[in-house]
Structures are given as C-alpha cells and as structure tokens.
Amino acid sequence: MSMKELFGKVFDQEAKKVAKQLAETITITMVGDVNAGKSSTINRILNQDVAEVGANPGKTVQISEYDYGDGVVLADTPGLNDIIASHSDETRAYYRRSDIILFFLNAAGTVYSETEKQALAFVASENKKLIIVLNKIDASDDVPTQVAYIREQTNHAYPVVAVSSRTGENIDELVHVMLALAKDNEKELLLAKKLRDRASVANRWILTASASAGGVGASPIPFSDSIALSALQISLVLKLASLYDRRLTKSNLQDMMLPLITTTLGRTLAGSLAKVIPGVGTVVGGAINAGVAASVTAAIGYAFKAVFEKDMSLDAQLIQSLFKDFLKKEQRRKK
Ligand SMILES: Nc1nc2c(ncn2[C@@H]2O[C@H](COP(=O)(O)OP(=O)(O)OP(=O)(O)O)[C@@H](O)[C@H]2O)c(=O)[nH]1
Ligand SMILES: [Mg+2]
Structure with missing residues (x-):
C-alpha cells in the first residue's frame, strides 16, 4: 500500500467515526x-x-x-x-x-x-x-x-x-x-464543541494523542505501526477540525498532512533499514522511534490547532512551517 492509499483508507475510517458521533x-x-x-x-x-x-x-x-x-x-x-x-x-x-x-x-x-x-x-x-x-x-x-x-x-x-x-x-x-x-x-465531541473553553480540550487531546503515539512506537511490527500512527494523527486533526467547526476534505488534508506523517516514518526508516535481517526481510524491534512519534504527533496537533483557533485559511506551506516550529519546541522541551 502506498502512503497515499494508506492515508485515504485511514481518513475514511476516521471521518466516519467523527460523523457518527456528530449525528448523536x-x-x-x-x-x-x-x-x-x-x-x-x-x-x-x-x-x-x-x-x-x-x-x-x-x-x-x-x-x-x-x-x-x-x-x-x-x-x-x-x-x-x-x-x-x-x-x-x-x-x-x-x-x-x-x-x-x-x-x-x-x-x-x-x-x-x-x-x-x-x-x-x-x-x-x-x-x-x-x-x-x-x-x-x-x-x-x-x-x-x-x-x-x-x-x-x-x-x-x-x-x-x-x-x-x-x-x-x-x-x-x-x-x-x-x-x-x-x-x-462516544459523545465527547458533541460536548466539546459546545464548551466555552475549547482550547484546553484541544490541548488535552493533543497530549493524549502524543502519549499514545509514543506507545505505538514500541510495537515490533513496522507496518501496523505506520497504520496505527497515521490513524492517531489523522483522527486527532479531524477531531480538532470538528471542535473548531472547520471542514476538511480528504485531498485537502492529504496535501497538508502527508509530508508531516512522512517525517515520522521517514526519520525512522533510515534506522529501521539497518535492522532488516538479511534473507528474512523482517524489521526487528521498534520500527518507529517512540520519541519521534510522540513529538511529531504533538507538533501536528499544535500546528492545526493554531490555524483553526486563529481562523486562518488552510495552506500546506503554513502548516508545514508551523509544524517545524512546534517540532523544534517539542524536541527542545524533551532535552
Ligand atoms: N456564592 C455563590 N453563589 C452562587 C454560585 N452559583 C450560583 N450562585 C447564586 O445562587 C443563586 C441560584 O443560582 P441558580 O444558578 O439560579 O440556581 P439553580 O439551581 O438553577 O436554581 P433553580 O433553577 O431556581 O432551582 C443565584 O443567586 C446565583 O447567583 C456560586 O458558586 N457561589
Ligand atoms: Mg435553574
């Protein structure tokens, strides 16, 4: 499965969950x-x-x-x-x-x-x-x-x-x-959208997703890792969009998010390849670095939150640059 196909599949699944919640x-x-x-x-x-x-x-x-x-x-x-x-x-x-x-x-x-x-x-x-x-x-x-x-x-x-x-x-x-x-x-979103203080809910969601992403990084199966991780990140962004009443289409989000998701996967790929056992072709050990997965997920969340909160128009370049800033902050915080 290509990253694009993977993205499409995960998007549909997560968008369905959000729509289902909102219909209640x-x-x-x-x-x-x-x-x-x-x-x-x-x-x-x-x-x-x-x-x-x-x-x-x-x-x-x-x-x-x-x-x-x-x-x-x-x-x-x-x-x-x-x-x-x-x-x-x-x-x-x-x-x-x-x-x-x-x-x-x-x-x-x-x-x-x-x-x-x-x-x-x-x-x-x-x-x-x-x-x-x-x-x-x-x-x-x-x-x-x-x-x-x-x-x-x-x-x-x-x-x-x-x-x-x-x-x-x-x-x-x-x-x-x-x-x-x-x-x-499964009615959290309905309530969250009506709250006076949406920012603190958004922050909690980002922190939770980031912590789960760190956990995903510990899974030994590399492909399930990337699916689980992308699902976490896409789900987070869709929930944030819904919280701030912003509409996102699949292709729209794909343009903005694919480069960011690839950052997590790409950064670890170099490390993972070294772990392929010759002749067996299996990647051993945590294919996705837990720390990278956690910071990237947080940075994705904060970047979208910033855009939604200030009601800025969605733009791949803007998201990319906000993401880079937040990622730096996350990594500095961890040191
Ligand atoms: N000191 C203080 N007064 C409060 C607080 N919350 C509400 N009040 C006051 O208590 C009174 C009743 O508040 P309401 O919110 O109308 O109470 P209620 O339970 O909806 O009352 P009913 O609908 O009449 O049963 C009002 O005069 C409020 O200003 C609080 O946290 N501290
Ligand atoms: Mg009353």
Whole structure:
C-alpha cells in the first residue's frame, strides 16, 4: 500500500467515526435543590446562555429541556421534593436515557441532607453516569471536610467535584470529568464543541494523542505501526477540525498532512533499514522511534490547532512551517 492509499483508507475510517458521533444527541441532566446553582454552572461551562438564572427559589418547576443545537440537550429538573414525591415513570425514563447526570449540592447550605440522600438514591437507581457537583465553594469555609463527608456517604461511588460557578474555580476539572463520561458513550465531541473553553480540550487531546503515539512506537511490527500512527494523527486533526467547526476534505488534508506523517516514518526508516535481517526481510524491534512519534504527533496537533483557533485559511506551506516550529519546541522541551 502506498502512503497515499494508506492515508485515504485511514481518513475514511476516521471521518466516519467523527460523523457518527456528530449525528448523536447528548443529554445532560441537572438535579439538585432549588438555588444550588445549576443554571449558573451550566452557563459557566457552555458557550451559550440558555438556562435561566434566577434568584427566586423554585423557579424551575418541571423537567425543562433546553436545546443548545448540534445535538446538545440540557435538562433542568424540578426541586428534590418533587422528584422524591413523584417517582413517575416519566422521570425515571428521563434519568435512564441521560448521558450525564449532574447532581448538585450547595456548599453554602446543608450538604447531603436526608432529602438529597433520597433523591440521589432514586436517580442513581436509574443511571450511574452521575457526577456530584458541590457548588458555591466560595461561600464555604470547610470544603475538604464537606467533600470527604459526601464521598464517605456515597461509598465513593461517584466523582465528587467541588466548584464555584461564581468564581470559576475548578470548573475545568468538572468539564474534564464530564468529557470522560461522554467519551464512554462516544459523545465527547458533541460536548466539546459546545464548551466555552475549547482550547484546553484541544490541548488535552493533543497530549493524549502524543502519549499514545509514543506507545505505538514500541510495537515490533513496522507496518501496523505506520497504520496505527497515521490513524492517531489523522483522527486527532479531524477531531480538532470538528471542535473548531472547520471542514476538511480528504485531498485537502492529504496535501497538508502527508509530508508531516512522512517525517515520522521517514526519520525512522533510515534506522529501521539497518535492522532488516538479511534473507528474512523482517524489521526487528521498534520500527518507529517512540520519541519521534510522540513529538511529531504533538507538533501536528499544535500546528492545526493554531490555524483553526486563529481562523486562518488552510495552506500546506503554513502548516508545514508551523509544524517545524512546534517540532523544534517539542524536541527542545524533551532535552
Ligand atoms: N456564592 C455563590 N453563589 C452562587 C454560585 N452559583 C450560583 N450562585 C447564586 O445562587 C443563586 C441560584 O443560582 P441558580 O444558578 O439560579 O440556581 P439553580 O439551581 O438553577 O436554581 P433553580 O433553577 O431556581 O432551582 C443565584 O443567586 C446565583 O447567583 C456560586 O458558586 N457561589
Ligand atoms: Mg435553574
């Protein structure tokens, strides 16, 4: 298989995965006592103010859906007493089909009251994809004790994230935990696209792909190496493009990426050839240098991210020069 054919094959496969994710819907359901800060927290996280923020307790009286567009739906549920009192099939079904449940506790009030305990038991009986969000930590003077208490009371069954939607403290961590849950359902991209802070998601993806690329370099089978590595790199760029709402065609991306991918493969080829056993024709040992694979993958990610972020037009030469700069930075960082 030529590099071009390989690229085409991998592109189709990865583009299909992205398209499949984007055709889904992700439902995030918020549960919590009135005034816990559900609406404020969501407004902090998402790049769109849809949920109403009100100072009147009990403003939200039934399950209200807010459509954020592009497959992101947010559900605001009634107060806890209503949840416990109703136990209706309708609410059960709603919890069951939610992708993420955010269970809010108010650090400025009584944390994990009997009512909250009962409500959590009810919700968790339907769905375990639940995150406990302890909000308003700016208004509490003993957050660690509160967090420890919640963890102990819930048998460490769910992540507990302490945040302040007022100051923004730890909102990053909450987003990270939400993305990890969404990833399990292959809905990470849907959520990521709607986030206020897309750059930090992009950076995490780049670092993850780079680390995996380093792992690929350790595989002893050279051809599977190049497929796996190209898939990683192409998948990363397609995800980044989608994150920043940029369209990429196969030939367009091929022109920009082939030279970069060949950099990884080319640099190691010289080394690998020396390892061919005469008469057997097999390459022995890590055909792709792990360090090179990791830095090249990171540099590819950062180059495309820079172009997408600054909304520059895609151009092979620009990508090439950004790539070279980032690769130098990566290699300097490693020394
Ligand atoms: N100190 C502090 N106040 C907050 C924080 N988050 C929200 N609030 C305030 O708490 C009040 C309720 O916030 P909302 O976001 O409307 O709470 P909610 O849970 O959506 O309330 P309902 O929809 O009425 O159930 C508002 O006055 C917010 O300004 C926070 O992190 N710290
Ligand atoms: Mg609200």
